[in-house]
Amino acid sequence: MRVLVTGASGFIGSAVVPELLDAGHDVVGLARSDAAAEALALAGADVHRGNLEDLDSLRSGAAAADGVIHLAYVHDFSKFEDNARIDLRAIEALAAALEGSGRPLVIASGTLGLAKGSVATEQDPGETGGVGGARRLSEHRLLELAGTGVRTASVRLAPTVHGEGDHGFVPMLVNIAREKRVSGYVGDGSSRWPAVHRLDAARLFRLAAESAPAGTVLHGVADEGVPVRAIAEVIGRHLDVPVVAVAGADAPAHFGFLAALLAADAPASSALTRQRLGWEPRQPGLVADLEEGHYFEAVPLGS
Ligand SMILES: NC(=O)c1ccc[n+]([C@@H]2O[C@H](COP(=O)([O-])OP(=O)(O)OC[C@H]3O[C@@H](n4cnc5c(N)ncnc54)[C@H](OP(=O)(O)O)[C@@H]3O)[C@@H](O)[C@H]2O)c1
Numbered sequence: 001m002r003v004l005v006t007g008a009s010g011f012i013g014s015a016v017v018p019e020l021l022d023a024g025h026d027v028v029g030l031a032r033s034d035a036a037a038e039a040l041a042l043a044g045a046d047v048h049r050g051n052l053e054d055l056d057s058l059r060s061g062a063a064a065a066d067g068v069i070h071l072a073y074v075h076d077f078s079k080f081e082d083n084a085r086i087d088l089r090a091i092e093a094l095a096a097a098l099e100g101s102g103r104p105l106v107i108a109s110g111t112l113g114l115a116k117g118s119v120a121t122e123q124d125p126g127e128t129g130g131v132g133g134a135r136r137l138s139e140h141r142l143l144e145l146a147g148t149g150v151r152t153a154s155v156r157l158a159p160t161v162h163g164e165g166d167h168g169f170v171p172m173l174v175n176i177a178r179e180k181r182v183s184g185y186v187g188d189g190s191s192r193w194p195a196v197h198r199l200d201a202a203r204l205f206r207l208a209a210e211s212a213p214a215g216t217v218l219h220g221v222a223d224e225g226v227p228v229r230a231i232a233e234v235i236g237r238h239l240d241v242p243v244v245a246v247a248g249a250d251a252p253a254h255f256g257f258l259a260a261l262l263a264a265d266a267p268a269s270s271a272l273t274r275q276r277l278g279w280e281p282r283q284p285g286l287v288a289d290l291e292e293g294h295y296f297e298a299v300p301l302g303s
Helices: 015-021 036-041 055-063 077-098 136-148 169-180 198-211 228-239 248-255 258-263 269-279 286-291
Strands: 002-006 026-030 046-047 066-071 104-110 149-156 158-163 183-186 192-197 215-221 223-227 241-248
Touching: 002 055, 002 241, 015 036, 015 198, 026 036, 026 055, 026 248, 036 046, 046 055, 046 066, 046 215, 055 077, 066 077, 066 198, 077 136, 104 136, 104 198, 136 149, 149 198, 158 169, 158 198, 158 286, 169 183, 169 248, 169 258, 183 228, 183 248, 183 258, 192 198, 192 228, 192 286, 198 215, 198 269, 215 269, 223 228, 223 286, 228 241, 228 286, 241 248, 248 258
Parallel strands: 002 026, 002 066, 026 046, 066 104, 104 149, 149 215, 158 192, 183 241
Antiparallel strands: 192 223
């Protein structure tokens, strides 16, 4: 298959590209800069120049491909709703180019905000209200578009996709612990955070593009829920700083926007995904990955 990958130069995309190539597919990466184009060429992918807001570039890229994996996203948390709208329009443009072809369109979504008070499953539709639900609209629209002859699938990723090169929530926690000289968790630290290794996530995207039926929801989740206290403990040990409870009222000042995420118990299951696609995580879990030490190498404490 010749697969167009948007976000191919990103943290997860740069694992999806070799995953597809190794399985014998051809890859065309969407690139919006010379740097991204060079990185893609080095990785063995062809390059399609374009941008999420240049819908013609998305349509022409998708029309020339046998399938699309859509990973590009504007990660500016101050413009959450605008970015969700850009994503929705991009998905509609990609789907329009594939209409009636039965070709796959696999998108990245997330498990955050799904089930409240229980373990989220692939069958939870998720809410579209409020700022947090804005991105869920993209998934709901994608699933509707299964009716237009596109083999649509949504891979809901755990909020922590970890591994070498992670620039998400866990490195932010490490940095906060460095700055504050304590590794904190909110409340009693029992809130659970799901996680998946980027290489396992990459394999799931490939499997979805190869064989997920139209309208499938999948969960890229390996650890169903790691207690945030366990994450704080590994960080504290590696940075050699005390591990402390931070009261809910003090959490926003300590953790910034991460406070709400750390306080939310948000476990998620991938049982149906494993059954449907035979996907099994093979990489270390989040705590084991943190124990390997690469999250702590960049800047020595105190520098
Ligand atoms: N990483 C996680 O922990 C995590 C968790 C849950 C969900 N996700 C989702 O998984 C997907 C991939 O995440 P990631 O961590 O790999 O993201 P990332 O490392 O931030 O990469 C983002 C990618 O999107 C591209 N991009 C950004 N704005 C663009 C635009 N306007 N036009 C074209 N391309 C644009 C970037 O291109 P440049 O190289 O040119 O910047 C880059 O390739 C995203 O949808 C993300 O929200 C990630």
